[in-house]
Amino acid sequence: MVDRYGSDVLSGDWKRPPRGRSVELAAEPGTVVEDVETGWVGAVVRVEKAGGVHVVHLEDRRGRLKGFPLGPGFLVDGAPVRLVPPRVAAEARLAIARAASARTASGSVAVAGARARVARGSRLYVEGRHDAELVEKVWGDDLRVEGVVVEMLDGVDDLAAVIREVAPEPGRRMGVLVDHLVPGTKESRVVDEARRVRPYADHVLVVGHPYVDVWQSVKPQRLGMDAWPVIPRGTSWKHGICAHLGWPHRTQADVARAWQRILASVDSYADLEPELLGRVEELIDFVTAPE
Incomplete structure (x- = not known):
């Protein structure tokens, strides 16, 4: 049957702008965009922070540069976009920072992705x-x-x-x-x-x-002690330590488990x-x- 009254005008995304909703776009160098307000068309040259605001610099076909606040208000092929800082550069900086701050348990700078070296003679x-x-x-x-x-x-x-x-x-x-x-x-x-x-x-x-x-x-503090206890002569040192800490120490297996607890600290x-x-x-x- 024919719908005499037509479809519901409020159904669907009736608030959608004519050009569509703005989507995020990384301001990678070379990306050509248009500033909606001024009509300036240019390729992204760089993104920098000035006065607490990210600014994208666009170069037009005559080689002229102009800066715009990073964010909404740009078009790409007529579709609205919201420029965000370049992901590649940001991820590269993050990776460098993480690599620089990564340390081994000994405090040395960790070598990411390094394979074990063939054993030395030493x-x-x-x-x-x-x-x-x-x-x-x-x-x-x-x-x-x-x-x-x-x-x-x-x-x-x-x-x-x-x-x-x-x-x-x-x-x-x-x-x-x-x-x-x-x-x-x-x-x-x-x-x-x-x-x-x-x-x-x-x-x-x-x-x-x-x-x-x-x-x-x-360090004894890792085991809740101020100092390692002095074990009397004639007493097995490891058994004495286990007894002081209240750990089982009757068998060699008990001592082995005690060491694993210490190593885990x-x-x-x-x-x-x-x-x-x-x-x-x-x-x-x-x-x-x-x-």
Whole structure:
């Protein structure tokens, strides 16, 4: 049937302007637009901020430049547009800013998209698994970029023999991190002997931190303590720490879980004591330095 009264004049988008609704358009260089108010037609040359207002500069076909406030009031092929800052430039600036501010856990500038480098001949040696896991968590990204592998010694009692076995040389340096390296200890005597091993001394660097165990290099505040407790002689240090914290410590599995809780409290270099930070950085510099 024929509708005698026609369609509802208020149905649909009856408020729509004759030329259509304005849409956003990035003011990319080279985009040709027309200013509705003045009729000026030109290609976008640049967008800048002046007096707190974004201004788009248009160049007409005679090479003349004129600035207009960025926003609505422009046409492209007769259709209204609202000019906004160039997305490409804005995204590029954002990407640069993010890259510049991105840091690894060690505080180094992160290298975006970097692949692990083929392993160097030089190596970084630590006493045990906990040392290796802590170094990996904080310096792992840096070591992969540098191609440095961390190996475990399972103690340093026979460090001199290990050095002779590895036989470091130019291009195959050996950096060693030792726990509890303080004057008068067994560790200090072992290290003194290892440093005298010839003909490898020039290609070996042995440094240490003063802590009984690498656990102690984590700032105690991260575990809710003001300081690490003093464990009486005759008591296993790790068991004593677990007991002080109220953690299970009857089995080796309990101790392993305790370490994982401690390791989980470390997010970056800021959670570690400077006595460890300095020594690890020194070793990394040594094993990556050009011969």
